[in-house]
Amino acid sequence: MSATGVFDQLVGQDRVVGTLHRAASVAGAMTHAWLFTGPPGSGRSVAARTFAAALQCEREDDPGCGRCQPCRMVLAGSHPDVRIVDTEQTFIKVEEARALVVEAQARPSIGRWRVIVVEDADRLNDHSANTLLKSLEEPTARTVWMLCAPTLEDVLVTIRSRCRHVRLGTPPAAAVAELLVRRDGVDPSMAHYAARAAQSHIGIARRLATDEHARARRREIVSIPLSLHSLGDALRAAQDLVQEAGDGARATSEDYAQEQRHELLAQIGADPSARSQPPSVRAHLKRLDERLRAEARRQQHDSIDAALTDLASAYRDALMVSTGAPVERINTSDPEQVERLARAFSPEGLLGALETIGLARQRLIANGAPLLVLEAMMIGLTLPGSD
Structure with missing residues (x-):
């Protein structure tokens, strides 16, 4: 850890660092509920975790040293008074929210604060958000809530009105x-x-x-626009995106699923090697399978969303070239490809392509079937004049 401590992980967020350091070190500056917002990659959860470390730091005069045991424990995810909630589910269920409320009522065991970080507060539905509401309205002494979401609008107004808002920007x-x-x-x-x-x-x-595979996959995605000459091309491109995302989710989840199954059986005292399990154990395994399927779906959606971000960058660069905007390109490794795309579409067509991708992302968030959503999107992106 550098001399600046835990906050050196917050890249390009000097204003935010000043706010959090002041709150952790100045008497009376602390708030019991915080809401961190910012675009993807801005470091919302990093801000919450580093702030949690500063609150537990042994150096009360300059909290967040990054070298003391409490700081190291928080950053390693092993501090008993810091709970990190990072769900893979589509929504945070009301049962989990109730458990957090109960946990928030307990006094810190070894630290100065009990900290609960909800990294995906935008996945709180109405029921789970309302469950947390009373705890936010009447916080327990020495308990701090930290919620993270992309924007204020992603959190219920009743929740965000009870939190101190910290907005992170996109770092340079x-x-x-x-x-x-x-x-x-x-x-x-x-x-x-x-x-x-x-x-x-x-x-x-x-x-x-x-990761060379990640770079190669990105090159494939940004080359898609110039390959969409026909309906068949559009359907194949959609199928490839869904297949790649599904393969990635399965590759990362199969070993994880086996680990989770063995861990569950060990926890409930069942024999992992048994060919059949009693009904009570099968019920536990069924719930585990349902959770793992939900996690795999979420992984697939996240992978597709990342691909759509890369795809949109190609149309964005082409639009900058087409309009002569003096803005740095995102994709600089193949300038000829960007210029060909700029020649293929009018500026209005490039804007329409970006809107088509944005609509697809909204439909995926609304749990649209990935293949159908991407097929409709790719058809809408077919090159002008194509069959």
Whole structure:
């Protein structure tokens, strides 16, 4: 950890760092409910986790040193008074919200605060959000709630009105590249490519910088627009996107599913090697299977959404070229491809393509069938003059 402590993980967020450091160190500046918002990759959950570390830090005069045991425990996810909620479900269920409310009523065991971080507060439905409401209205002494969501509008007004709002912006690509070089040892030229291609999303930038398959897959996605000459091309492109996302979800979930199954059987005292299990154990396994299927669906949707972000970047760059806007391109490795796309569409057509991709993302959020949504989108993106 550098001399600046835990907050050096918040890239390009100097104003936010000042607010959080002041709240952790100045008497009377603390609030018991916080709402962190910002675009994907801005570091919402990082801000909440680093703030939680600062609140537990042994150095009350300059909290967030990053070197004391409480700071290290929070960052490692092992501090008993800091609960991180990062669901893979479509929504946070009311049962989980009730358990959090009960947990929030307990006093800290070893730290100065009991901190509950809900990384996906936008997945609170009406029932689960209303369950948390009373705890936010009448917070227990020494308990701090930290909610994270993309925008204020993604959280019920009754929730956000009881939280102190901290908005994070998109960090500069240069700052993200510097982080990759400093923290991950990435070559500077690769770090700058990854930061720009990821549109300053720190997690995606790291994956692009360290994973050749991720870079190759991104190149395939941004080349899709010039391949859509016919209905058949559109349907094949949609199928490929869904297939790739599904394969990725299965590849990451099969081993995880086996681990979860063995862990569950060990917890309830069942024999993992038994060929058949009693009804009570089968009921537990059924609930586990339902949760794992929901996680796989969420992974697939997240993978598709990331692909649509890359796809939109190609049309965005083409629009900048078409209109002569003096804006830096996202995709610089193949400028001829961007210029060909700019020639293929009018500026109005490129704007329409971006709207088509945006509509597809909205339909996926509304649980539309991925293949049908992407087929409709790809047909709408067919090159002008094609059959």
